[in-house]
Amino acid sequence: MVDIAVIMGSESDRAIANRVTGVLDESKYAYDIQVISAHRNPDTLDEYIAGSNAKVFIAIAGLSAALPGVIASKTKKPVIGVPVSAKMMGLDALLSIAQMPPGVPVASVGIDNGANAAHLAIRILDLF
Known part of the structure; x- marks a missing residue:
């Protein structure tokens, strides 16, 4: 059993x-x-999300940073996005993750701050 899926x-x-x-x-x-x-692997991603028993997803993405939003569009479980400083000091990725449409929420941590994503996932799971 997996509690947290890191993608x-x-x-x-x-x-x-x-x-x-x-x-x-x-x-x-x-x-x-x-x-x-x-x-590059949308079908693989769909299969992984559908088959995962994780309670929380952490999605790490730079550039267009579509990964967290795509995951959030396919699950009702919490998704935490970690923007990566691949280009534009990570501001492009941060804005992509933070500006999700209504009904597709993604929590975002600071640029390159994977540790805080883990801490947030732990806090979410500690609620139950």
């Missing part, structure tokens, strides 16, 4: 994912980590 859009996001897992390794919660692009 990064590409292998280049691994350093940020390591910040997430560094915090999660100190917690009581189980996690799974995947590299699945919303653009």
